[in-house]
Amino acid sequence: MKLTPILQKVLHWKLRLSPRNFFLVLSLVVGLLAGLAAIVLKFTTHYLEYILGVFDKGGPNYWLLLYPVIGIFLATAYTQIFQKGKLGRGIGNIVNNIYRKSSFMEKDKMYSHIITSSLTVGFGGSMGLEAPIVVTGSALGSNIAKFFNLDYKERTLLLACGAAAGISAIFSAPIAGVLFAIEVLLGEFSTVNFVPLLISSAVASVISQIAYGGHGQIFYIFSQGWDVKAVPFYLLLSILTGVYSLYIMKGIAYSENLLKGITRPYPKALIGGVLIGIMIFLLPPLYGEGYHTVQLLLNSQYSQLFDNSLLYKFHDSALALLVFTGVILLIKVVATQLTISSGGNGGFFAPSLFMGAVLGYFYVSCIKALGLYNLNEQNFIAVAMAGVMSGLMHTPLTAIFLIAEVTGGYSLLVPLMIVSSFSFLISKYFNPNSIYVRH
Numbered sequence: 001m002k003l004t005p006i007l008q009k010v011l012h013w014k015l016r017l018s019p020r021n022f023f024l025v026l027s028l029v030v031g032l033l034a035g036l037a038a039i040v041l042k043f044t045t046h047y048l049e050y051i052l053g054v055f056d057k058g059g060p061n062y063w064l065l066l067y068p069v070i071g072i073f074l075a076t077a078y079t080q081i082f083q084k085g086k087l088g089r090g091i092g093n094i095v096n097n098i099y100r101k102s103s104f105m106e107k108d109k110m111y112s113h114i115i116t117s118s119l120t121v122g123f124g125g126s127m128g129l130e131a132p133i134v135v136t137g138s139a140l141g142s143n144i145a146k147f148f149n150l151d152y153k154e155r156t157l158l159l160a161c162g163a164a165a166g167i168s169a170i171f172s173a174p175i176a177g178v179l180f181a182i183e184v185l186l187g188e189f190s191t192v193n194f195v196p197l198l199i200s201s202a203v204a205s206v207i208s209q210i211a212y213g214g215h216g217q218i219f220y221i222f223s224q225g226w227d228v229k230a231v232p233f234y235l236l237l238s239i240l241t242g243v244y245s246l247y248i249m250k251g252i253a254y255s256e257n258l259l260k261g262i263t264r265p266y267p268k269a270l271i272g273g274v275l276i277g278i279m280i281f282l283l284p285p286l287y288g289e290g291y292h293t294v295q296l297l298l299n300s301q302y303s304q305l306f307d308n309s310l311l312y313k314f315h316d317s318a319l320a321l322l323v324f325t326g327v328i329l330l331i332k333v334v335a336t337q338l339t340i341s342s343g344g345n346g347g348f349f350a351p352s353l354f355m356g357a358v359l360g361y362f363y364v365s366c367i368k369a370l371g372l373y374n375l376n377e378q379n380f381i382a383v384a385m386a387g388v389m390s391g392l393m394h395t396p397l398t399a400i401f402l403i404a405e406v407t408g409g410y411s412l413l414v415p416l417m418i419v420s421s422f423s424f425l426i427s428k429y430f431n432p433n434s435i436y437v438r439h
Contacts, residue, residue, distance in 0.1 A: 023154060027196035030144060030158060031165040031203030034137035038169035038204065039211045041114045041133055045288075048122030054308075055292055061308040064124065064281045068339075069273030071123020075116040076269040076343035083112060085265065089345055091131050091184060092436045094138050094163065098185065103156040104146065109139035113345060120344035124280055124287045126335035131347020133170050137162030137204075138185075157193055160185045164197045165204035167402075171218060172208050176402035177201040183395045184436060218291060221298050221378050221407040226415050233375060234383065237363055238419040241384055242426025244359055245391025248333050248352075249431055255337035265343055272342020279335045283328055284308040286335045290354030297361050297381050298407070322369070325362045329355060348435055352389040360384025382407050383415045390420040391427035394434035 017025065049055065052067060079087045088109065097105050117132035141162030145155035160181040168177030178197045182189055258275075262268040280286045285293040285305055296304050305324065306315035314320035336351045360381035367375055382403055390399035400416045403409065409416075 023150075023158075024196060024199060026144060026148065026158060027161045027199045028203055030137070030141045030161045031168075031200035032207060033140050034133070034162050034165035034200070035169040035204035035207030037110075037114060037136045037140070038133045038166055038208060041118055041129055041136070042170060044114070044118040045122040045129060048118065049288060052123070054124070054287055057304070057307045059308070059312045060281070060310045061284070062281070064284060064287065064308065065274075065277040067287075068124040068276040068280060069270060071119050071121075071125055072273040072276070072339065072342050072344040073266070073269045074123075075119045075125075075345055076265050078112075078116055078119070079343065079345075080265055083108065087112060087116060087345060088135070089113075089131070089340060090347060090436070091134055094135060094159070094185065095436060097138075097142070098156055098159065102152050103142055103159050105139040105142040105159070107139070107143055109135055110143060111136070116345035120339060120346050121288045124276070125339040125344040125346055126276060126280070126286045126288070126290075126332065126351065127339045127344060127346020128289050128348065128350020128353075129346065130167060130170055130349030132345060133166035134163045134180075134347070137164075137166030141200075156186070157196060160193070161196050161200035165200040168201040169204035169208040171402065171406050172205055172212075173402050173405035174198075174201040174205040176398050176405055177204070179401055180395065180398040183398055184393070218406045219295055219298055219382075221382055221409045225411045226376070226379055230373070230375060230379075230415075231418070233367065233373060233380075234415045234418050235422065237360070237380060237384060238387055238422035239426060240363060241356065241359065241387030241419060242391045242423040244329070244355070245388055245423060245427045246430055248355065248388075248392055249435060251333035252337045252435070255334045256341060258334075258338060259341045268341075269343040272338050272344075276335055276338050276342070279331060282310065283324075283331060285328055285354075285358075286332060289350040290332075290357075291350065294354055294357040294381075294385070297357050298378050300377065302361070318365075322362065322365050325358050325365075328358055329362060332358075348392065349389075352392045353385045356385035356388030357381050359388060379409075379412055379415065382409050383412060383419045386416050387419040387423040391423040392435050394424060394428060396420040396424040 079085060113132035113135045117129055121127055121129055138159045141158040145158040163185055164177040164181035167180050168174040178201050181197055259268050259272055302321055303315040306312045332355050364375045364377045364380045367373055386399040386403040390396040399420045403416055
């Protein structure tokens with residue numbers, strides 16, 4: 001589908017509508033296009049995982065050593081050949097475009113991030129698809145605004161509409177999409193901005209729901225509510241997620257230097273891919289987004305975390321599982337940053353949710369092992385996801401409503417509010433800058 005013919009048709013409406021109504025039409029178009037882009041990205045990535053047989057059950061899968069090398073090498077080759085080595089990764093790059101480039105974004109970002117991130121994540125790069133689709137949606141909004149000669153304020157808002165639509169479509173979480181755009185990109189709330197964001201986000205969500213037959217929800221949780229007697233444990237979890245968020249930031253800073261001495265892109269891609277392949281081979285849950293692992297945890301299918309692992313024979317051991325998940329919590333941040341440093345493309349959105357889910361399981365398992373309290377594992381896994389995300393990204397509102405939407409766990413709103421807010425405050429106190437400001 002070509003963008004220009006669509007915009008030419010929209011241009012005819014400009015003569016018939018008021019500026020305000022015409023902008024609302026543009027927000028609808030941006031939502032539609034960003035939603036379609038998210039579907040293409042998700043389908044391509046998940047189809048790659050399917051044909052590679054990544055989640056087949058059983059013992060060690062030695063192909064896991066090779067897959068990340070292929071994906072990162074292909075993503076690097078695309079960047080070097082078609083982008084002259086410059087891709088502009090991450091949501092921090094969008095913020096830079098807003099404040100330093102008057103919200104103008106390059107045209108190639110409307111498709112380049114779909115190509116490079118699907119190759120990276122589909123072949124096992126330990127990243128998420130959310131940042132690439134946010135970049136794609138933002139680029140669509142920016143370039144549509146440029147086509148119609150909108151001013152800086154309108155261009156920024158339409159860019160934010162694209163970002164909101166991207167989050168909404170990839171998660172089927174329209175409220176979280178709007179809040180993300182406000183918290184991260186716009187930095188302020190106003191009713192004037194709110195309506196276009198709602199339109200873009202809602203349209204993208206509808207497109208996603210149609211594409212996936214009404215089954216766009218990523219995770220499923222069967223919660224019967226929460227126990228008020230567990231509040232002290234939620235407060236303790238909020239401290240843990242806040243501190244762990246700080247560990248992630250430190251781990252990213254450390255991991256950034258691991259490949260710093262390698263300047264040539266292809267050797268860096270090969271070496272980085274090999275290192276990631278070794279980590280994924282030893283710890284298969286590190287593969288890709290990690291959402292498959294999150295759902296296993298929410299389903300209490302803990303033994304399946306050992307699928308494709310050398311340690312498969314220990315899958316029935318509670319102690320082995322505890323150690324296994326503890327090591328994952330330490331190593332995941334290294335695998336994530338190495339994926340970016342070696343030339344891959346992706347974002348920290350999915351890793352933050354993955355690490356939160358594993359941390360929630362690890363925390364509950366420790367509490368139970370000490371005989372302190374019989375906590376609801378699914379509730380704490382879901383709430384810990386919001387806690388880590390809030391602490392890492394400094395987006396408490398987005399974290400609360402995203403987890404409520406993607407898990408269907410609206411009954412957990414109070415624990416989500418407790419853990420997300422305290423985790424944010426702890427992280428903010430010791431580190432004023434979010435992951436997006438730092439990177």
